[in-house]
Amino acid sequence: MSEPLFIDNGIPAIVLAALITYAFRLGGLLLADRLPETGLLRTFLDGLPGAILLSLVVPGAIHMGTTGLLGLAACLLARWKTGNLLVTMAAGVGMIALLRHLSLG
Secondary structure, three states: OOOOOOOOOHHHHHHHHHHHHHHHHHHHHHHHHHOOOOOHHHHHHHHHHHHHHHHHHHHHHHHHOHHHHHHHHHHHHHHHHHOOHHHHHHHHHHHHHHHHHOOOO
16 A cells, blocks of 8 residues: 555645745845844844855865865855856856866865
């Protein structure tokens, strides 16, 4: 006998997760007008996305070893030289692809 495709509470759990997600998004939109435009809190909030992204990317780059660190270095150099996010991502992906193609990673 095969296993059922859905667990008993699967659909309600998915719907509940979706409702919670959209509630957070709506809350963010409603609170956005109340956030300060200057000051220490504004500086903190402006730096938060980059800090979160780094906390996700750097451990993966370290885990990959030299290849990951060289890809990260290519990202940093591209961002510093161009300031363009798309070029930054392309530089990192391109560096890792090149190193893998050359069997160095």
